[in-house]
Amino acid sequence: MRARGAGILLSLGVLVAGSSCAMPAAPRDATTTVKVSLEDFRLVVTPARVPAGWVSVSVSNRGPDTHEMIIVRTTAAEGDLALRSDGMTVDEDALASQKVDSADTVLSGTGRTLRMHLAPGRYEVFCNMAGHYRTGMHTFLVVVAP
Amino acid sequence: MTGVPRVLPSAILPGWLRGWLRDHQPFRGQGRRTVAFLLVIFAVTSVASVGLSALATVRAQHRAAVIEVAARQRTLAERYMNDVLLRLGGQQSDPEGTGRLLVLSGKALLDGGTAPAVDGDDDETTVPAAQGATVRRQLERALHLIRDLTATGEALLQHRSVAGLKLTADEHSVPADPEARLRVLGTLTSNVSLNAARTIATDADRQLATLVRLQVLLGAFGLFGSLLLAWLLIAAIRRQTAHFRSLVHASTDLVVILGADGKCRYVSPSVTRMVGPDAGALTGSGFGSQLHPDDRSRLLALTSTGAAEASPLRFRLRAGVDWRELEATVTDLRTDRHVQGIVLNSRDVTERVALEEQLNHLAFHDSLTGLANRALFRDRLDHALARAARGGQTVAVLMTDLDEFKQVNDTLGHNLGDQLLTTIADRLAIITRSGDTVARLGGDEFAIILEDTDEGMARVVAQRIVTETALPVRLANRELVVGASVGVAMANLPGASGEDLIRHADVAMYAAKHSGRNRFEMFHPELARQAGDLLGLQHEIQVGLQRGEFVMYYQPELSLSSGTMLGVEALMRWMSPTRGMVGPMAFIPAAESTAAIVSLGEFALVSACAQTAQWLAQGLLPDTFTTWVNVSAKQLTAGGIRHTVEAALNAAGLPAWRLGVELTETSLVADDADFEHACHELDALHDMGIHIAIDDFGTGFSSLSHLTRFPVDALKIDRSFVAGIEHHGKNAVIAGNIINLAHALGLVAIAEGIETPEQLAELQRLDCDMAQGFLFAHPTPPRDITALLATPSWNPPGFRQGRRRPRLAG
Numbered sequence: 001m002r003a004r005g006a007g008i009l010l011s012l013g014v015l016v017a018g019s020s021c022a023m024p025a026a027p028r029d030a031t032t033t034v035k036v037s038l039e040d041f042r043l044v045v046t047p048a049r050v051p052a053g054w055v056s057v058s059v060s061n062r063g064p065d066t067h068e069m070i071i072v073r074t075t076a077a078e079g080d081l082a083l084r085s086d087g088m089t090v091d092e093d094a095l096a097s098q099k100v101d102s103a104d105t106v107l108s109g110t111g112r113t114l115r116m117h118l119a120p121g122r123y124e125v126f127c128n129m130a131g132h133y134r135t136g137m138h139t140f141l142v143v144v145a146p
Numbered sequence: 147m148t149g150v151p152r153v154l155p156s157a158i159l160p161g162w163l164r165g166w167l168r169d170h171q172p173f174r175g176q177g178r179r180t181v182a183f184l185l186v187i188f189a190v191t192s193v194a195s196v197g198l199s200a201l202a203t204v205r206a207q208h209r210a211a212v213i214e215v216a217a218r219q220r221t222l223a224e225r226y227m228n229d230v231l232l233r234l235g236g237q238q239s240d241p242e243g244t245g246r247l248l249v250l251s252g253k254a255l256l257d258g259g260t261a262p263a264v265d266g267d268d269d270e271t272t273v274p275a276a277q278g279a280t281v282r283r284q285l286e287r288a289l290h291l292i293r294d295l296t297a298t299g300e301a302l303l304q305h306r307s308v309a310g311l312k313l314t315a316d317e318h319s320v321p322a323d324p325e326a327r328l329r330v331l332g333t334l335t336s337n338v339s340l341n342a343a344r345t346i347a348t349d350a351d352r353q354l355a356t357l358v359r360l361q362v363l364l365g366a367f368g369l370f371g372s373l374l375l376a377w378l379l380i381a382a383i384r385r386q387t388a389h390f391r392s393l394v395h396a397s398t399d400l401v402v403i404l405g406a407d408g409k410c411r412y413v414s415p416s417v418t419r420m421v422g423p424d425a426g427a428l429t430g431s432g433f434g435s436q437l438h439p440d441d442r443s444r445l446l447a448l449t450s451t452g453a454a455e456a457s458p459l460r461f462r463l464r465a466g467v468d469w470r471e472l473e474a475t476v477t478d479l480r481t482d483r484h485v486q487g488i489v490l491n492s493r494d495v496t497e498r499v500a501l502e503e504q505l506n507h508l509a510f511h512d513s514l515t516g517l518a519n520r521a522l523f524r525d526r527l528d529h530a531l532a533r534a535a536r537g538g539q540t541v542a543v544l545m546t547d548l549d550e551f552k553q554v555n556d557t558l559g560h561n562l563g564d565q566l567l568t569t570i571a572d573r574l575a576i577i578t579r580s581g582d583t584v585a586r587l588g589g590d591e592f593a594i595i596l597e598d599t600d601e602g603m604a605r606v607v608a609q610r611i612v613t614e615t616a617l618p619v620r621l622a623n624r625e626l627v628v629g630a631s632v633g634v635a636m637a638n639l640p641g642a643s644g645e646d647l648i649r650h651a652d653v654a655m656y657a658a659k660h661s662g663r664n665r666f667e668m669f670h671p672e673l674a675r676q677a678g679d680l681l682g683l684q685h686e687i688q689v690g691l692q693r694g695e696f697v698m699y700y701q702p703e704l705s706l707s708s709g710t711m712l713g714v715e716a717l718m719r720w721m722s723p724t725r726g727m728v729g730p731m732a733f734i735p736a737a738e739s740t741a742a743i744v745s746l747g748e749f750a751l752v753s754a755c756a757q758t759a760q761w762l763a764q765g766l767l768p769d770t771f772t773t774w775v776n777v778s779a780k781q782l783t784a785g786g787i788r789h790t791v792e793a794a795l796n797a798a799g800l801p802a803w804r805l806g807v808e809l810t811e812t813s814l815v816a817d818d819a820d821f822e823h824a825c826h827e828l829d830a831l832h833d834m835g836i837h838i839a840i841d842d843f844g845t846g847f848s849s850l851s852h853l854t855r856f857p858v859d860a861l862k863i864d865r866s867f868v869a870g871i872e873h874h875g876k877n878a879v880i881a882g883n884i885i886n887l888a889h890a891l892g893l894v895a896i897a898e899g900i901e902t903p904e905q906l907a908e909l910q911r912l913d914c915d916m917a918q919g920f921l922f923a924h925p926t927p928p929r930d931i932t933a934l935l936a937t938p939s940w941n942p943p944g945f946r947q948g949r950r951r952p953r954l955a956g
Binding site for chain 1 (some may be wrong): 283284286287315316317318319320321326329330331333336337338341344346348574650
């Protein structure tokens with residue numbers, strides 16, 4: 001375990017040295033937990049404001065329908081993400097560079113946890129099942145500098 | 147663990163299974179139960195498997211139907227949306243119909259029922275009510291969305307505001323624009339239907355996977371269980387087979403299986419212990435070659451006769467140079483497909499047979515001489531007679547008794563006696579032919595059966611026996627000579643049985659003995675008659691004794707000088723119901739050849755003592771009165787006479803000197819041993835005070851020296867010398883000398899049989915002391931004697947005057 005952990009640290013260090021976008025190492029004990037509750041048809045993030053850094057995003061689907069969760073960093077107003085031509089789903093391709101992470105197909109009654117490093121900024125959390133975004137399954141998560 | 151075969155490593159079984167197997171031992175009994183158990187396991191797992199398959203098939207059908215209906219619902223939602231927009235655009239469409247179908251489809255999916263056909267190429271589809279809370283909530287959500295969609299569509303078609311419509315599916319926010327709202331709701335409905343279909347498919351897949359896993363488990367269980375049971379069964383059968391094989395191998399019994407071809411198919415290994423060659427050498431035709439030739443065909447014929455042969459049967463098997471005797475139980479298993487042969491379960495009975503033969507020999511042979519014994523003799527005789535009856539031949543029985551053998555035994559001991567018997571037995575065996583039977587019937591009695599013979603040959607053999615037996619035998623440095631009395635009986639009398647023949651030979655033998663011994667006598671019917679009379683008489687004496695047919699008579703003995711009755715001689719009379727009154731001469735000789743003489747003698751003593759005591763008590767007896775009782779030689783030599791006399795005297799309360807015993811000379815001339823014994827007995831009697839007289843003096847062969855050795859008080863002159871005494875012939879001389887001899891020895895002379903006054907006068911002249919005879923009185927019942935004694939004036943015939951006291955004194 002120790003050797004493996006050292007290997008990860010080394011590679012992360014290389015990344016940090018080589019790129020400004022590189023993620024810092026994940027300090028396990030300094031993680032903020034964000035709960036994302038998916039319902040028909042509402043998405044609630046608690047808390048809605050977290051300090052920047054490693055965030056543990058715990059996604060749970062409380063509704064009967066199947067949902068998904070996508071986090072993108074955005075400057076747009078809430079609910080104003082660009083849609084595809086069908087007018088029912090957000091154009092994820094256009095947001096590829098802004099996309100932080102996603103949890104696809106979270107079945108009813110299930111959940112999962114994502115770990116991500118969030119820099120300060122505004123993020124939109126939404127469900128991109130057809131029509132779900134348009135029905136109100138989106139909210140902001142504001143990440144502030146610690 | 148007894149329930150689990152040893153070939154199975156029990157460690158691989160769980161503890162509870164080991165325990166169960168130990169307790170129930172499922173493979174101990176027949177394999178049938180186990181096979182049934184296996185079939186049940188197969189049946190149960192198969193039924194369960196088929197049931198699960200059917201269930202899975204139904205589930206899969208339902209899954210397909212539900213997915214199809216959910217897919218149609220999605221299509222309907224999109225079509226409805228389009229129909230509304232087309233209608234609004236002024237084009238032909240049927241949004242109402244599509245909306246109805248959409249609602250019907252949503253309800254059918256939720257609560258089960260028939261979902262309508264959407265296009266011409268599909269059919270109405272029956273689906274079951276939705277299972278599972280999640281799916282139901284999803285479908286409920288879809289139904290609410292359908293209602294919201296159709297309500298929005300209807301409002302649009304009717305150009306009503308949609309703003310006031312109450313949304314039922316928890317839509318958080320919907321576009322305010324009616325068409326956009328329609329599109330969003332349509333898309334949502336479609337999406338939720340799709341998701342529901344996915345959930346249903348996922349659930350069904352999970353259930354199917356569970357069913358498949360269950361099936362696999364069942365199959366594995368059935369397979370493993372069956373294999374395990376089959377393994378256990380095979381192991382149990384192996385163990386059982388090994389068990390029986392061990393039993394057969396360890397058994398001392400020999401198991402042989404003869405095949406239908408007459409060859410030996412199996413011999414148990416015990417044959418090696420029994421006869422030597424191993425089992426392999428005896429299988430095939432090897433077994434037949436080891437069988438005794440006499441048994442071979444009989445035993446090998448079993449393969450065709452089977453159980454018809456009596457079981458158990460005996461046969462002999464070669465064991466080196468010897469033969470082992472085997473006794474086999476035959477089991478016909480020719481129809482048993484596992485055996486297909488005759489099974490001989492054989493036991494070695496060699497020792498038993500040898501013992502039986504030994505016992506048989508002992509039972510039928512004389513242990514001393516090795517000759518046949520009485521039982522075998524009888525058996526051989528019966529067979530010989532049966533053969534003779536068939537073949538018209540004659541059988542002779544020669545009964546042989548050695549003369550003087552008793553003396554050899556008594557004087558030289560039994561050891562020499564036995565050697566003598568063995569020598570004689572050998573001689574008899576040499577004299578006879580091999581087919582004849584020589585038997586020792588007991589003691590010194592031999593018997594011979596001559597088969598296929600005639601009287602002439604029988605006579606020759608009998609004479610040879612007499613001759614050969616008489617030849618001296620040298621034993622222990624002595625030359626012994628014995629003789630033989632041989633009785634010959636021919637089986638030429640019709641209907642004569644073996645027993646008759648033996649009796650006839652016996653009679654003839656006794657006749658030979660009585661005729662002087664060392665000779666043979668042929669049987670003839672007259673001999674039988676005489677012997678028959680004797681036997682009958684002896685029997686009647688025995689019966690008469692028991693019935694009290696014997697009584698005592700008394701004959702007075704008088705003083706020749708005074709005529710006084712000085713005593714009586716007690717004489718026995720037999721009041722036979724068939725013969726009348728019988729005198730002693732007619733029955734005493736017959737009685738002397740049996741034990742009856744002792745009983746008769748005892749009876750005489752007891753009666754005479756009692757009677758004398760009675761007279762004494764009545765005061766009838768003169769001082770010197772003596773009652774004389776005859777004692778036979780047999781009584782004297784049998785021993786116990788002293789005790790008998792004592793008992794009789796004591797019982798009667800009679801003084802000993804009132805009793806006298808009369809002995810014949812023959813009693814005193816027995817052999818040395820008897821003579822000594824008799825001397826002791828007589829001395830003892832005399833010491834008690836009892837008088838002793840020698841009866842019939844002058845007729846026997848006694849040595850005069852006996853008179854000095856025996857304590858004698860009186861001599862009784864035999865009647866043969868008294869008869870004619872008055873003519874002064876030789877009898878008178880003898881009588882006179884006897885009287886003188888008696889007086890010289892200090893004895894009393896008593897004359898018997900006086901019948902005439904002349905005889906009386908002559909005896910008086912010769913100075914005889916006492917006399918008895920018909921002249922004075924016949925032997926008479928005691929009451930007559932009582933009367934005479936009670937008559938003091940009784941004057942016996944022939945007496946006139948003059949009395950002289952007799953010398954006889956108490």
